[in-house]
Amino acid sequence: MxxxxxxxxxxxxxxxxxxxxxxxxxxxxxxxxxxxxxxxxxxxxxxxxxxxxxxxxxxxxxxxxxxxxxxxxxxxxxxxxxxxxxxxxxxxxxxxxxxxVKIRDLQKGDLVLKSYRAPVYDPRGKFRPNWSGPYIVDEVLPRKVVRLLDQNGEKLMEPTNHDRPKKYYA
Known part of the structure; x- marks a missing residue:
């Protein structure tokens, strides 16, 4: 117009x-x-x-x-x-x-990787990592939410939706 x-x-x-x-x-x-x-x-x-x-x-x-x-x-x-x-x-x-949504059967103590959602502009382009972690599942909350711990045992600030982490087999 x-x-x-x-x-x-x-x-x-x-x-x-x-x-x-x-x-x-x-x-x-x-x-x-x-x-x-x-x-x-x-x-x-x-x-x-x-x-x-x-x-x-x-x-x-x-x-x-x-x-x-x-x-x-x-x-x-x-x-x-x-x-x-x-x-x-x-x-x-x-x-x-x-x-x-892929239902993932996560238990307390499982090792998981969390999908990494980078900012819109990332200088690494297609070479940026897709996954971060591994993390440890601290607790599984209702409504498909999990709380994660990092490798040092510190809790992540926010809970994570159940569809973002996937099991990590080490």
């Missing part, structure tokens, strides 16, 4: 308007409707009146206020429906992720 690299800031309101009025896959609703309780009236609908705009234009003020009050009462239902949709979406994402 931009003509030069300098005029991108002029297009931000259009991009935000499109973002706020498009349906999100995670909630099944638009961010605008979740905040205001009704769908946004697009500028093109004012130029070429839609049925919704024409009906609201013919309503007397008292009727319009009553209809708006009813819409505001229904906003809680819309938000609750969006919450249920988001929870279902999260379950689907979790199920898709868990298909790829």
């Amino acid at each position: 931009t003509e030069t690299y300098k005029d991108w800031s002029n297009k931000i309101p259009y991009a935000l308007g499109a973002y706020r009025t498009s349906i999100r896959a995670s909630t099944g609703a638009t961010p605008y409707s979740l905040v205001y309780g009704m769908e946004a009236v697009l500028p093109v609908e004012l130029r070429i009146p839609s049925l919704r705009v024409m009906m609201e234009a013919d309503l007397p003020e008292s009727e319009w206020a009553r209809a708006r009050y009813q819409e505001l009462q229904m906003i809680d239902k819309k938000r609750l429906r969006a919450l249920y949709h988001a929870q279902g979406y999260q379950r689907r994402i979790e199920k898709a992720f868990n298909k790829k």
Whole structure:
């Protein structure tokens, strides 16, 4: 949409308007409707009146206020429906992720290597190490989390997800 690299800031309101009025896959609703309780009236609908705009234009003020009050009462239902949709979406994402996770039967005292996730830019490029360790499994926590010790017996600061370490056979 931009003509030069300098005029991108002029297009931000259009991009935000499109973002706020498009349906999100995670909630099944638009961010605008979740905040205001009704769908946004697009500028093109004012130029070429839609049925919704024409009906609201013919309503007397008292009727319009009553209809708006009813819409505001229904906003809680819309938000609750969006919450249920988001929870279902999260379950689907979790199920898709868990298909790829390799369950590793780790016990306390096992030697493991932990996958090394380097920063985006690493001067070693493709020659950087993929694994760090070996570490010792200190404890296996619920929800697929393990605590690791280094070779000196010092605990690592944060627990590690169960899919990152793999057994090390020495």
